[in-house]
Amino acid sequence: MLIFEQAAALVFDPYVLGVILASAIFGMLVGAIPGLTATMATALLVPMTFFMDPVPAIAAIVTATAMAIFAGDIPAALLRMPGTPSSAAYVDDAYKMTQSGRGDEALGAALVFSAIGGLFGSIVLMTLAPALAEVALRFSSEEYFWLVLLGLSCAVFVTPSSPTRGLISLLFGLFVATIGMENPSGEPRFSFGNLELMAGIQFIPAMIGLFAISEILRTVTATIPRQKIPRSDGHGIFKTQWKNLKKYPVQTVRGNITGTALGILPGAGADIAAWISYAISKRFSKTPEKFGTGHVEGLVEAGASNNSAVSGAWIPALVFGIPGDSITAIVIGVLYIKGINPGPTIFINDPQTVYAIFMVFILANLIMLPLGWLAIRGARPMLSIPPSTLMPMILIFCIVGAFAIANSTAGIVMMLIFGIIGFFMEENDIPIAPAILGMVLGPMLEQNFITSMIKADGDIFRFFERPIAGGLGVFTILIWTLPLVMLLLRRRKQARLAT
């Protein structure tokens, strides 16, 4: 009990509460700017945390991250530009809901189910951390290989256009991920002697280009006058969510569990959690045909999932010092700077700090509701600005965002190239999101594939020998083969009916 009191004293200090509030606003702003990610918010906060004690420093990162992940949904719903990659899975549904006058419901669902997901993940973090992290720690390269392949498969099959075009996009993303020296043998690939390319394609400028620049180009070349987006139906941000919660309780719980479980796995993180949850939601939905057309079901499940993954990622980070995602990788660095060594001993040597971090998680997800409401209200006027004025303004944000990653114009050049590629893809109904996922997960897929192949001496059946790997492998193969089997069965049935 004394530890809880000490932890509470650390958190409910006016200075720490002030830091939480300021970083919440900062996270909201960064998340709401298309292309600026939660990881970028964390990276930008690190220099400021140098001047803080451990608890406010970690509180700043936790709060900003949670807010940024939610805030990414705001431009996704209002402008079809996901603020963060984890919002990309359900961007079409959110945007189409806005276009049909249900923008408040879309953003309300994103806000409420993000908060629910974040709270669920925090509770799991507090109660089951050591046991759950132990399971993830037993994972080997085979499990990771199948898990990544499962995420990529979902990206292809959740695409609203044809799976073949989704696959083209994915292969493009995987190819982009091979550029540079980051590969098992450290050999420069497709870099043509260019130093910038040897370091690999910078992900954030590429993402800004593919999503934001292509959207700007699409807007300025729209032949049909931009449809005036109707005002919301006045049901309010929160009012419709009770109905959604009652209608989709299974989806909410499933999204929470999937997100937390995937967050725990190193490398999986919020982005892949959102994609897998969206795919699961579509797969088990009674109305899968409505997905991608402005349907809230996938948004509920994936929105809960990506925020619960943020909390889940902290479990292996705190208990074993293994980062669950890029954000917790930065956090581990900050903890070391502060003289705190993450790992099992942190629970013995510094329990009050650990419990203070748990409390910060709960606070951050609760504060998200009022601040998110304000952010949604504040963002709505964006819709009333004509595209001829708004698009140039977004363009300059994109340019500076791409520059800020490495303080180099190379980022802007990359953004420009990927913007043109993204526009070409959009014009030809090739979805962009699988390419993004391919770029993010490509290195992980390659590393685990090569490691597993070397371990198995080229025997592909060894990928199924471990029980969890076997289960994941069979599940992934089913995802690929089931649609083909169903198609063949349907054709046979049609042929039988014709004769």
Place this chain on the structure above:
Amino acid sequence: MIKLSELHLGILAALGGIVLLFASANFAPLPGQAYGAGTMPRLIGWCAILLGCFMVATSLKHLPEMAKPHLADWVRKPRLAFAALACLAVIVFYILFAETLGFLPTSFLGLLALMLVLRTKWPTAILASLATTLAVYYAFSRLLMVPLPRTEFLSFLG
């Protein structure tokens, strides 16, 4: 912009796969192993070839219509094509001149030009360009400590 059919995309995917196979032919494997830097690009190349063949095979049924590439509607409208080019030109302008002119004038001029091309009214364009430039400058340069290119004669702005 040309709109490509399933047939064209299939051919492009297969060709891309072939190029990838050739380009990765000389990547060395890890010492003493059969796998290395070339494994993944070659796998992607083979997947692209298979996908391309599948797309070509499935689109052969509708061959006459699939063979014709279509032009996007906006390409035939000079104003819209010019707007798209202007967006790209502003980015190129920033890349070329931001270091010399500094962020403030480059951003302001680029924004103003683009807004006028997109037919924003003059007063709104001037005000919006100025406000956006200053807001972005202060947010990134002062709050987030991003070293945006500075303009010596405007150094009094911070």
